[in-house]
Every structure is written in C-alpha cells, then in structure tokens.
Amino acid sequence: MSNLDPAPEAIALMPDVGLPGIHSAADVLEARKAAIGDGTEVRRLLPQRTLRTVGAWCFLDHYGPDDVSIGSGMRVPPHPHIGLQTVSWLFEGLVLHRDSLGSRQLIRPGELNLMTAGQGIAHSEESAAGRPAALHGLQLWIALPEQDRFIEPRFAQHADLPVVREGGAQVTVVIGEHRGERSPAEVFTPLAGLEVAVPGGDDFVLPVREDFEHAVIAVDGSAVVAGALVAPGLLAHLGAGLSEIRLSPAGGRRHARFFVLGGAPFGERLLMWWNFVGRSGQEIAHAREDWVAGRFGDVRGYPGEPLAAPPLPSIPLKPR
Numbered sequence: 001m002s003n004l005d006p007a008p009e010a011i012a013l014m015p016d017v018g019l020p021g022i023h024s025a026a027d028v029l030e031a032r033k034a035a036i037g038d039g040t041e042v043r044r045l046l047p048q049r050t051l052r053t054v055g056a057w058c059f060l061d062h063y064g065p066d067d068v069s070i071g072s073g074m075r076v077p078p079h080p081h082i083g084l085q086t087v088s089w090l091f092e093g094l095v096l097h098r099d100s101l102g103s104r105q106l107i108r109p110g111e112l113n114l115m116t117a118g119q120g121i122a123h124s125e126e127s128a129a130g131r132p133a134a135l136h137g138l139q140l141w142i143a144l145p146e147q148d149r150f151i152e153p154r155f156a157q158h159a160d161l162p163v164v165r166e167g168g169a170q171v172t173v174v175i176g177e178h179r180g181e182r183s184p185a186e187v188f189t190p191l192a193g194l195e196v197a198v199p200g201g202d203d204f205v206l207p208v209r210e211d212f213e214h215a216v217i218a219v220d221g222s223a224v225v226a227g228a229l230v231a232p233g234l235l236a237h238l239g240a241g242l243s244e245i246r247l248s249p250a251g252g253r254r255h256a257r258f259f260v261l262g263g264a265p266f267g268e269r270l271l272m273w274w275n276f277v278g279r280s281g282q283e284i285a286h287a288r289e290d291w292v293a294g295r296f297g298d299v300r301g302y303p304g305e306p307l308a309a310p311p312l313p314s315i316p317l318k319p320r
C-alpha cells in the first residue's frame, strides 16, 4: 500500500527521547484519517508527531472492514519504495500484490506478505477477482537499519506462521518470536509483530522482552491496556522495561482482536517522505527522480497507470 497524499508532508524523525523513570503507563495516541487508492479511508496510527517509531516499525495504517463488493474495490497503483520493508496483513479480504521483481501473489488473511525494498522496488495492490465482500487489514512499514538499507529488493510470502494457543486465546507470530515459536520472516532489527485474539471476560497476559518498546492496537473490540482503554483507531504506546503486557478485554464480545508491535528502540535518524524512508533530503530527491525516470522497473499487469510522484515540498527536506 502507498501513501497517496498528493502533497505529502516531510516527516523528519528524531529518536524518541523517553522520560527517565516513566515507563509503566501507556501513552494513547489517536489515528488520523488518510486516503489511499480510490477514496479508501484508512486510520493512520504511525508515524505520529509525538511518536515516530515503535522499534523499527515506522508506519501503520488500519483499514476496514470495508465493503469492496461493488466496483473495483481497493486499487493502489504501482509506486516505489526505498529503505524499508512492507508488511501486508489481512483480517478479511483478498488482495493481489504485483511488484517490479515479477512477483504476483495473492494476500489472504493470516498469511504474511513481506516486501523488502532495500535499494528500491515498485509494487501495486488491488482487490482480487473472487474476493469476499469485506476488506480489513493492516499495512505496516519497517525501517531498515543503515547497514542493510541498500540490500537487493526481495519479496516473501509466509502462509505457515506459528500460532500459539493459550486457553481461549490465540497468538499468531507474524514477526519475531513468542513463547519459543519463531516467525520465518526475515527482518533486520530485533522486532515483534503479533496478532492476539482474546476471549471476552478474561485478562490475557503477554510476556514481552524488557528491551523492547511496544504498541497495542485494537483490530476489533477494545481492551484496557496498562490502565488505558484501547479501541479501534487508537494506539497504546508502552515504553521499554516491561516484562509483560496485560490485556483486559472490555465489553461482552466473544473475542477481541489486537495487534501488538514491539522492537528495540530504533536509534537512527530517519527522513520519511511519500513512500521513501531515507536519511537525507538529497537521497529522497534522488529516489523521486529515479521514479520519474522509470528506474525502479515495471510492475507488469496492473490495470492502470503508475502513481505520479508528488512535487517535493518547497522547504528543503532535512532530518532534524
């Protein structure tokens, strides 16, 4: 998926500076609405003015459930990426991914599509033929660290992720590790990405690494997390130093679903603009020129034109 804002703001991202001694309470942040594709509205939860990253997770959109049975559904035309990995994760729906490596892959609920842009890749995503009516999912980006950010692009699909059942709860290990079960997904910094389905009524305790910071988002249903209510459209940020996260589902739902992000705080400066994650304005401007000149390669078979690059902002792009 793509940032389709026609005039994207540059987001210069400094490492978050934590307050010493204040680690236990959740900081609850609200999504802002953003448009992708043909008017599809998403809840953008990362980055935020007050929270640039959670570990190396640097971008998070939550979309749907939307009815895509009418018309062409979701359509995100070919667009470029550098310096990041994209994680496409569906709760409902069927999406077709195409990229400039020649990959053509259906994205289904419970299966991870992981695209590593490295030095550069282009891709498209569209609602697939034969799809169910509902589309509901997450689009996440992971910033690549300095030593890996110019690697060759690659695409992987993981249909067989570990699922850990504990009582009535179920944890899908999308990225990283949980209770000794490890996702096969290749990442370049210490990270976790877990889908957590919890039965109503019972508290669920998720053991977590103390060196990780975390974010919890509600997919459906809501829960109290570290004293704060988390519902769809909200993100609870928890600083490093916790050994567990307690989810107390609210309401009488049979199950509530959450997605938990974790990672070692990412200390490198970043500059994000449009669909690029870099370190300098010059680098971002070069990536834009490369896209305009067709140097990212073709995404074959997408029924439509590639996305045009928006103009660079008049204020020079600089990391602060």
Ligand code: MN
Binding pocket: 001, 002, 003, 079, 081, 086, 123, 275
């Ligand atoms: Mn994309």
